[in-house]
Amino acid sequence: MNRLLLSAAAAAALLSASFVATSPAQAWADKCRNNVDAQIDDEYRIYFHTSGNELSEEAIRRIDRAHSIASARDVEQICIVGQASKEGNAKRNANLAYGRAEAVANAFVARGWKRDQVVVRSKGESWGFMTDWLTDDSAADRRVDVTFSY
Numbered sequence: 001m002n003r004l005l006l007s008a009a010a011a012a013a014l015l016s017a018s019f020v021a022t023s024p025a026q027a028w029a030d031k032c033r034n035n036v037d038a039q040i041d042d043e044y045r046i047y048f049h050t051s052g053n054e055l056s057e058e059a060i061r062r063i064d065r066a067h068s069i070a071s072a073r074d075v076e077q078i079c080i081v082g083q084a085s086k087e088g089n090a091k092r093n094a095n096l097a098y099g100r101a102e103a104v105a106n107a108f109v110a111r112g113w114k115r116d117q118v119v120v121r122s123k124g125e126s127w128g129f130m131t132d133w134l135t136d137d138s139a140a141d142r143r144v145d146v147t148f149s150y
Helices: 001-024 055-072 090-110
Strands: 045-047 077-084 117-123 141-149
Touching: 045 055, 045 077, 055 090, 055 141, 077 090, 090 117
Parallel strands: 077 117
Antiparallel strands: 045 141, 077 141
């Protein structure tokens, strides 16, 4: 009887593990095939309000434009990298940056892209072209960069 219960528990654990491995939250592509640090066209930068990851009307227009161009060019993969300003807690900013990237990625999925064609990354706090001593809340830091892989 104990052996039967143990086997049932093991089977349930295996089933739940396989569910976790294939759930949508785990299904983003794992690596960009292009250099995400390459020059990024400002047209494919999606900007966000302070502490938010909601897509504005302008963000949606930029996503629609990027989607149209990517579809016309037979893009195989979209790489999406979120960033946050330097204000506040670094760990929270990394999570916020990831949430921004995921919001943009979900918009591409809603337009027909498969989750395994989309890479989602967080760059955390953005320093980019900004100087190390400038730690205020810059709109240039609150963004997601979108690049294409062919």
